[in-house]
Amino acid sequence: MTMHFGEAQASRALPVSSRLESFLATNMFDQPTLVIDTDIVAQQFMALKAGLGEADIHYAVKANPTREVISRLVEVGSHFDAASRGEIELCLSLGARPETISFGNTVKRASDIAFAYRAGITLFAADAEEEIEKIAHNAPGAQVYIRIIVETSEADWPLSRKFGCDRDTAIALMGHAKMLGLDPVGLSFHVGSQTRRSEMWAPTLDAMATIWHDAIALGHDLRLLNIGGGFPAFYGEAIEAPTAYAAGVMRQVRERFGDVERVMAEPGRGLVAxxxxxxxxxxxxxxxxxxxxxxxxxxxxxxxxxxxxxxxxxxxxxxxxxxxxxxxxxxxxxxxxxxxxxxxxxxxxxxxxxxxxxxxxxxxxxxxxxxxxxxxxxxxxxxxxxxxxx
Ligand SMILES: Cc1ncc(COP(=O)(O)O)c(C=O)c1O
CATH class of the missing domain: 2.40.37.10 (Lyase, Ornithine Decarboxylase; Chain A, domain 1)
Known part of the structure; x- marks a missing residue:
């Protein structure tokens, strides 16, 4: 049974899908099988969107790249965060427009950057000088956002350490990107996957906001904040319902960052789990x-x-x-x-x-x-x- 804190404490944020239940009751499988209900994916998208407001949802394809899931998300107006050429090709083949896809992996093959650029993708993540150089060479003039390292996370599945760079490195990378003809348009971070309550975002948002305002004070024209994923699913421990959670995150974002031109969120787990x-x-x-x-x-x-x-x-x-x-x-x-x-x-x-x-x-x-x-x-x-x- 799905139980959530907050707005949907008494009822449930997600009704048990009778479609899913009857499908399971009437089908047996001779190997482990994941049955995924695309109606629930669409409902979760709407619930998160209601809380995120103006922010664009870029579904993190890695969470579940099933073709029917991607198609349904294209239909409801989702954008996409792709980790590889394969994920980009998947999204494009199912009707996603290239301008709705960001290439969010900070470790990309040069030929895949060139492929993405030729396909019309113009937004890339980076956290290192070599990556900026690869992007400048293979996607001239593209927009880049710099991923910042998250030092501490209260998430059940933290994504710290391997990804991102610190403040000084980020600011140096923005300068380097500009020098190479790129448009260093903003910052990204990931609070850690399965961050159960929105208030757990506060320390990470505090740290990110300091870097954001420092970069602007140093003359960088930041217009894009990518708040990553972290939106939770119910695994037995209480979580906040999706709309209240997303609204809670956005409230904290606005308090610290003001009116940012473009905010993107990259839920994976929270959309499909x-x-x-x-x-x-x-x-x-x-x-x-x-x-x-x-x-x-x-x-x-x-x-x-x-x-x-x-x-x-x-x-x-x-x-x-x-x-x-x-x-x-x-x-x-x-x-x-x-x-x-x-x-x-x-x-x-x-x-x-x-x-x-x-x-x-x-x-x-x-x-x-x-x-x-x-x-x-x-x-x-x-x-x-x-x-x-x-
Ligand atoms: C860059 C990026 N964005 C978004 C996500 C999705 O995170 P979550 O499933 O916690 O929403 C991930 C997960 O690894 C990621 O690496």
């Missing part, structure tokens, strides 16, 4: 010894076939079985591959019915984001996660 349910199966229930307090429950899906975000038990999915209601007990939940890293939850065991047995169906709720796109192509001979869009 709650639109997907994963149908999978119990492969084995066992104990390592007669004294073992914990059962081991092995599913036919694991870290390599879609549940990569269980690394460090960061994202805690919700499980549903046909035996719910029977007495429950703790278990260690593991994937099917012959790799000892393929354990989903052990530090904080999952409670599942004691009657659970091989062959039982397990539904994993709110799995529309970062599952199919993380699945290996065939580790241990298991096929990649199947996706059915309805």
């Amino acid at each position: 709650e639109a997907g349910v994963l149908a999978c199966e119990v492969m084995l229930v066992s104990r390592k010894s007669a004294r073992d307090a914990h059962r081991w429950v092995y599913l036919d899906i694991g870290k390599f076939s879609g549940l990569a975000e269980t690394i460090d038990e960061a994202i805690r999915y919700q499980f549903e079985t046909p035996r719910d209601g029977d007495p429950e007990g703790p278990c260690i939940l593991a994937g099917p591959s012959c790799d000892s890293a393929d354990v989903l939850y052990e530090k904080r065991p999952v409670h599942l019915p004691m009657t659970l047995a091989a062959g039982d169906r397990v539904l994993i709720r709110n799995t529309g984001a970062y599952t199919s796109s993380y699945s290996s192509v065939g580790f241990n001979g298991f096929p990649p996660l199947a996706v059915v869009a309805i």
Whole structure:
């Protein structure tokens, strides 16, 4: 059940989709399958848009690149954040206009920048001098935004350290970009994925606003603020409903940045996670010894076939079985591959019915984001996660 803080505390921000429920009830699959409801994606888009106001939503394609999801988002007027040439080609092939696509990866192949530029894309991310040079050479005159490093994050899935640069480097990069004929148009950051409440954005926004105002004071003509993703999905811990959350973020943005000409947001998880349910199966229930307090429950899906975000038990999915209601007990939940890293939850065991047995169906709720796109192509001979869009 989807529970949210705030505006939708009593009801629910998202009605359980009867389409999704009846599809699951009437279809069985012989491999783990993600069923994604594009109506819910469209509803989530509208809910976030209602809170974000004038800000443009650039869907982070990496969260779920299923063709039907992208098509539906094109229909409802979404823009796109692409990480690669493949994602750009996908969006263009489904009708997205090039001016609505930003090339948001800070690590790009030079030939892919040239491809994007020829295709009409004129907005690129960078956090390093070499990247600015690649862009200047392959996309002359393009707009660039500089990604700033986020030092501390309260997110369940932080994206700090690997991406972005500090204040002084960012300001130097803007000067360098200008010298090379580019238009350093603004800043970007990512507060960290699955940031559960909007007030958790405050320290990051404070740090970004200082850099923004410093850059303007130094003569840079900043017109674009890219606030990235971070919009949460329900995984068991309470979250704010999407419209209230987005409005809360925008209020804090306006307080610190004033009237910025262009604000973009790049939700991935917040748009698609709650639109997907994963149908999978119990492969084995066992104990390592007669004294073992914990059962081991092995599913036919694991870290390599879609549940990569269980690394460090960061994202805690919700499980549903046909035996719910029977007495429950703790278990260690593991994937099917012959790799000892393929354990989903052990530090904080999952409670599942004691009657659970091989062959039982397990539904994993709110799995529309970062599952199919993380699945290996065939580790241990298991096929990649199947996706059915309805
Ligand atoms: C540049 C960028 N924008 C947006 C996103 C989407 O983030 P989220 O799924 O938290 O909304 C990501 C995720 O990795 C990203 O790297």
